[in-house]
Amino acid sequence: MTSTQHTAPSTTSPAGNPIGFGRMLRKEDARFLRGQGHYLDDLVVPGMLHAAILRSPVAHARIVSIDTSQAEAHPKVRAVITGATLESLNLAWMPTLSADVQAVLATDKVRFQGQEVAMVVAEDKYSARDALELIDVEYDDLPPVVDARKALDPDAPVIRDDVEGRTDNHIFDWEAGDKARADEVFAAADVVVTQEMLYPRVHPAPMETCGTIASMDRVTGRLTVWSTNQAPHAHRTIYALVAGIPEHNIQIISPDIGGGFGNKVGIYPGYVLAVVGSILTGKPVKWVEDRGENLMSTSFARDYHMKGEIAATRDGRILGVRVDVLADHGAFNGTAQPTKFPAGFFHIFTGSYDLEAAYCKVTGVYTNKAPGGVAYACSFRITEAVYLVERMVDLLADELGADPAELRLKNLLRPEQFPYVSKTGWEYDSGDYPRALKKAMEIAGYDELRREQREKRERGELMGIGISFFTEGVGAGPRKHMDILGLGMADGCELRLHPTGKAQLRLSVQTQGQGHETTFAQIVSHELGIPPEDIDVIHGDTSNTPFGLGTYGSRSTPVSGAAAAVAAQRVRDKARVITAAALECSTDDLEWEQGRWYVKGDPSQGKTIAEVSMLAHGTLELPEGVEGHLDASVVYDPPNLTYPFGAYICVVDVDSGTGQVTVRRFIAVDDCGPRVNPMIVEGQVHGGLADGVGMALMQVIAFDEDGNCVGGSFMDYLLPTSMECPSWETGETVTPSPHHPLGLKGIGESATVGSPPAVVNAVIDALEPYGVRHADMPLTPANVWMAMQGRPMRTDLAVQ
Ligand code: PCD
Numbered sequence: 001m002t003s004t005q006h007t008a009p010s011t012t013s014p015a016g017n018p019i020g021f022g023r024m025l026r027k028e029d030a031r032f033l034r035g036q037g038h039y040l041d042d043l044v045v046p047g048m049l050h051a052a053i054l055r056s057p058v059a060h061a062r063i064v065s066i067d068t069s070q071a072e073a074h075p076k077v078r079a080v081i082t083g084a085t086l087e088s089l090n091l092a093w094m095p096t097l098s099a100d101v102q103a104v105l106a107t108d109k110v111r112f113q114g115q116e117v118a119m120v121v122a123e124d125k126y127s128a129r130d131a132l133e134l135i136d137v138e139y140d141d142l143p144p145v146v147d148a149r150k151a152l153d154p155d156a157p158v159i160r161d162d163v164e165g166r167t168d169n170h171i172f173d174w175e176a177g178d179k180a181r182a183d184e185v186f187a188a189a190d191v192v193v194t195q196e197m198l199y200p201r202v203h204p205a206p207m208e209t210c211g212t213i214a215s216m217d218r219v220t221g222r223l224t225v226w227s228t229n230q231a232p233h234a235h236r237t238i239y240a241l242v243a244g245i246p247e248h249n250i251q252i253i254s255p256d257i258g259g260g261f262g263n264k265v266g267i268y269p270g271y272v273l274a275v276v277g278s279i280l281t282g283k284p285v286k287w288v289e290d291r292g293e294n295l296m297s298t299s300f301a302r303d304y305h306m307k308g309e310i311a312a313t314r315d316g317r318i319l320g321v322r323v324d325v326l327a328d329h330g331a332f333n334g335t336a337q338p339t340k341f342p343a344g345f346f347h348i349f350t351g352s353y354d355l356e357a358a359y360c361k362v363t364g365v366y367t368n369k370a371p372g373g374v375a376y377a378c379s380f381r382i383t384e385a386v387y388l389v390e391r392m393v394d395l396l397a398d399e400l401g402a403d404p405a406e407l408r409l410k411n412l413l414r415p416e417q418f419p420y421v422s423k424t425g426w427e428y429d430s431g432d433y434p435r436a437l438k439k440a441m442e443i444a445g446y447d448e449l450r451r452e453q454r455e456k457r458e459r460g461e462l463m464g465i466g467i468s469f470f471t472e473g474v475g476a477g478p479r480k481h482m483d484i485l486g487l488g489m490a491d492g493c494e495l496r497l498h499p500t501g502k503a504q505l506r507l508s509v510q511t512q513g514q515g516h517e518t519t520f521a522q523i524v525s526h527e528l529g530i531p532p533e534d535i536d537v538i539h540g541d542t543s544n545t546p547f548g549l550g551t552y553g554s555r556s557t558p559v560s561g562a563a564a565a566v567a568a569q570r571v572r573d574k575a576r577v578i579t580a581a582a583l584e585c586s587t588d589d590l591e592w593e594q595g596r597w598y599v600k601g602d603p604s605q606g607k608t609i610a611e612v613s614m615l616a617h618g619t620l621e622l623p624e625g626v627e628g629h630l631d632a633s634v635v636y637d638p639p640n641l642t643y644p645f646g647a648y649i650c651v652v653d654v655d656s657g658t659g660q661v662t663v664r665r666f667i668a669v670d671d672c673g674p675r676v677n678p679m680i681v682e683g684q685v686h687g688g689l690a691d692g693v694g695m696a697l698m699q700v701i702a703f704d705e706d707g708n709c710v711g712g713s714f715m716d717y718l719l720p721t722s723m724e725c726p727s728w729e730t731g732e733t734v735t736p737s738p739h740h741p742l743g744l745k746g747i748g749e750s751a752t753v754g755s756p757p758a759v760v761n762a763v764i765d766a767l768e769p770y771g772v773r774h775a776d777m778p779l780t781p782a783n784v785w786m787a788m789q790g791r792p793m794r795t796d797l798a799v800q
C-alpha cells in the first residue's frame, strides 16, 4: 500500500465555506437576490382559474339572503360558491386547531368584519374581483361584542349560536400552578404590587400574504395543493380528514415562502374554497389574498388582558407571581397550539426567577373579531408571559425603590439550579442567567447610562433605560407531553449520500426565510466533514420529504436539527464499518477526524466520507448486517423543550412636548447554545428586535364600537423600518442544551419575545418624573402624551 503524506483536514470548503458551523452566506440568497425565488403567486399552473372572496362588511349580522345571479351571468365567471354550496358538500364548517369549528363560508350569520361570505372563480383575477360586486347580500345587523371585558356580561349577544345550547361567549377556563400555596405566599409577603395590562391584538404581517393553488384531477382523484404554509405535512393530514380525500392522493407543495411568523400555520377558509373551486370547475384554482384581507381576517396574535400580581420581601426577594387573564379569541377558537394547552405555554410566566409559588388563571372568550390566536414569533403565548413578568418585576423595583438590574440579579435562577423545575411544572434544561445579564450591562455601560439619565432628569430631559430578561421553552415537543390535533410532534429526516459523496437532506420542516437550506447543510457538514455546498436541503413537498409537523415555535433546530444530526451520526457510524471492511481492520482501530475515518497511529490509512460512499455503492463485500449505501433516516422525538434565554437593555429618549419615543440604543445578549451560523442567528435577532419595537411603539389591530377593524392596512398598522430602529448591539453567551445532540436551542423568536418589555420598561422609566407606573402598548406619541397627563388610554378600542 502506498502511504500518502497526511495533512490535517481543512476547516473551509473549496468554495470558502466553513466545514460545519460558522459564518457563511446563505445558499438560498443566490436565487432570492436574482429574482429567481418561486413564491406562490409566481406559480402558473396550465389552465388555472382565479378566485376572489366576498367578505362581510359588518362585524355581526344575520344573513337574510344572498343573490349570486348577476355574478354568475358575468361572462368570465366559472363558479360562484356560497355557504349553501358548501352545506350541500358538508364543507360549510371546518375544524380549527383548537377543537372548535370555523365557518368556511358564512351560512347563518357573519361573526367578524372580513369574514368569508362567498367565493367567485373566474378566468382572471380582475374578473373575479369585479364579480364580487355583483353579489347582493342582505344583512340583518346584530349588536357586536367588541370589548372582551364585556363578552361575559349576562346581556352580551351570543356570538356562537351555531353551537346548540350555547348561551354565552365563554370558551374555556384554564389554570396552572398552585393557587393555595400562592395565596399563602401572597398573604405573608411584605410587598404586593398589582397591575392590569393589555398585550394588544397584533398581526404577524408577513411580507407575502397567504394564498394557494388547488388542483383536483378528476381522472386520478389526486389533489395537488401549492400553498404558502409553514406545515405542509400537517396540512395534508387535515385535508384528508376534512375533505375525505385519501391521504396518499394529496400532495402539498410549499414553495418559497415570503415570511410566515405563525401566520401560515393554520388552514384558512380560502384554502378549502380553492379546493372546492377546483372540484367544481375541474381546473386548478389560484387564490391569493391582498394585504387588507391578510390583516383583517387571518390569524391575529396576543389580545391578552392580564392582571398581574407580584409578591416580595421588603429587601427585594421575589416570592410569587399571580395572574388572571382574559383571552380574546375572536369569533372562532382557531388558536394554533398543542392540544393540552388552551392558553399555550403561558404558564411559563414565572420567567427566569426563583419563586416560591405561582398561579395563573386564563379565561378564553369569543368576540366579534377575526379568529386565530397564533403564536406570532412566540412559542405559544410565551411572548405574553414574558411581557407580564418583566413588567411586574419593573413595577416591583419601582415600588421598592430598587434598581431594576440589581433586583433581577438578586432573583435570577442560579446556574447550579439547573435543570430547574418551575413552579408551574416546566423543566428548564440549562442556563447561566446572571452571566448574560452582566454581559448586557457591560455592553450597555449600565452605570454610565444611569449617570447620564440623572443628569438629563435634572435638565428636564426624558431618558429611559429598560431591561428585560427572558426564558423561552422552544422545540415542541416531546410526544409524551404534547400533540396538535392528536398528531405527535416528532420530526422525520432522511439523509442520502450519493456515490460521489454529495448528499441530500430531506426535512419535514419548512423554511420561510430563516435560511434552513444553509444551516441544515451546515449541521450535516459539521457531523460528516463534507462541504455544506455539497449538501442539498429538500423541504416543502409532502411527496418528497418525511412526515413532521412543520416550522413554528422555533422548533426546527431543536427537533429537526437534532434529527439531522442523528441521521448524520448514523451515516458516520455506518461509514466506520465500511472503512474497517475496506482497510481490513476492526472498527475499534479507527478514529474519526473531520470528514474521515483513519487507522489509529497511522493517519495515512483512512477513508473520507466521499470515498466510503463510493465503496458503499460499489462491489466491496460488506460485513454481515451492513446494507449498501450510506443513507439514514430518523424520527426524532425530543426528550424536552430547549430553553434559550437572553438579557436585553433598551435606551430611549422621549420628547416631552410630543410624546414621541426614540429608541436610541438596544443591547441584546442571547443564548441559544452553540450557533450553527452566527450570521443567520444575528439576522434572526435583528428581525425580532424590529418586531418588538413595532409592537411596543406602533402596532395594534384595534376596533371601533361597531366592530370595524381599524388596522386593515399598512396606513394604520405600522411596520417599523430602519428609521425607527437603532443599530442593534448584540452579544452572546453559550450554554448548550444538555439533551440536544449538538446542544442547540432555538433562536427564531427570542428577540420578538424579549424586546417588547425592554422597550416598554424603558419608556415607563423615562416617564418617571411624571409618576407614570404603566401604559399599554403601543406607546404611540398620543398614548405616551396621555399617560403623561395621567390619563392612559385603552389602546384596543378606537373609540375612547
Ligand atoms: N443555535 C442556533 C439556532 C438556530 N439557528 C438558525 O437560526 C434559524 C432559526 O432557527 P430556529 O430557532 O430553530 O427557528 P425555526 O424553527 O427555524 O424558525 C421558526 C421561527 O423563525 C422566525 N424567524 C423568521 N425569519 C424569517 N426570515 N422569516 C420568518 O417567517 C421567520 N419566522 C419566525 C418565527 S415566528 Mo412562529 O411561526 O410564530 O411560531 S417560529 C419562527 C435557523 O436557520 C437555524 O438553523 C442557528 O444557526 N443556531
Ligand SMILES: [Cu+]
Pocket (backbone or CB within 6 Å): 301, 302, 374, 375, 376, 378, 379, 380, 381, 382, 383, 384
Ligand atoms: Cu403569544
